[in-house]
Amino acid sequence: MRHLALTVALVLAGAGVPAASPGDMERVGPGVLRPVYAPAPGVTTVDVAAFALDRLPVTNGEFLSFVTGHPSWRRGRVARVFADDGYLAHWAGPVELGPDARPDQPVTRVSWFAAKAYCSSRGKRLPTEAEWELAAAAGDTSPDGAAEPGFRERILAWYARPATAELAVAGSGQPNFWGIRDLHGLVWEWVLDYNSTLVSGDSRSGKSADRLPFCGTGAFTAGDNEDYPSFMRLAFRSSLEARYTTRALGFRCAGDAEVASR
């Protein structure tokens, strides 16, 4: 029901969408997510339907072929409302990677709009936050990594490291339970609904709470108090705007579950 039969607007992608290639993706889920925030008062779990997720984050090489075919997404050409001045700034040129962006490293310094357009051009979409978190909750041998020794500690240790070191190539990490690599330990990743975390206006701007910055109730309450990695990601996402680009923020694409089963 949520997918209405309204006009399909591939607004940022242009025409000519190739079919997603199943070999790049794995089926993830279905599963039940226990988010660090309550999505609504009294609700502590989110059911996530099965979906397909890219095995690896999108690389510089893949993104180069995208901007080569879609000139409006090249550095210097992209509309300023879609990407800030840092967009692909580490590339040697608009269609040249150079020494600071190897083809097999994950692409970073991409905005949400650009990531979204890339996925559309591949017949895919960005994963939702719930989908990404479900995939990322898996450990080496089970869908619930938190039950495996050292799982959260390893993630937090990565978060604590300064993001100054050269990025490893995509695929450096071990596949998790679902067969997905590099969800932790390489780059942060965009999700479709990055702008769905509502921090209260009170704490953010100091404005009086009676000004009702939000419609509805229960913007934020605690879930699993031990899940600091998810909490960190939530905080990070809530700081983002769609045109932002950063050195440590990349993305991967998702699709319907049938894509990975083909």
Next chain:
Amino acid sequence: MRVMAIAAVAGLLAAGVAAAPAATAQEHHHKAMEAAPPRGDSIYALSASLVDQRGRSVGLALFRSHPVLISMFYATCPDACPLLIADLQRIERELSPRIRADLRIILVSLDPERDTPDALQALARARHVDESRWRLLRAPEDTVREIAALLGIKYRRLPDGGFNHSSVITLLDPDGVVIVRDEGIGGLHAVLLRSLRAAQSAPSR
């Protein structure tokens, strides 16, 4: 406590990694001189297919050449959305007749499932909005997410079918470039009003 902590962490992260320098006036000017519509710093760069409360197909730039106040809402919202519409109407009343006549107002629904043109039309009538200058718009879900991203509006669908969302009123210049964002629903909107009066007196291209 948790809310405070998240805001603090978010602030640090934003400061550290999300350097988004604002465009200078000169850069805006140069962009304008290139005269390739729509401008790259205009939200009208998003090509979007929407439908208004009368069932007419429109694009996001339907009110190009006018100053525009744009926000997002949903028709069945019990609290903040009626306040949002009341605020917009109050802003209108405080403007001179000349400025008010030039101003256009766009409200994009967060809830395309329930906010059909008929539902939006009923709301427009119930709230006595001036339909010659107001449009209540429905867009596909994906386009809703993109428009919210452009306007810096956060939202989340709730299990009961409603939405949590931030209420931000954005003033656009006649080219669709953001002049100011106002998050103070129920407030005085002093900055918004000042900007509106100033924007109107500037020569439009």
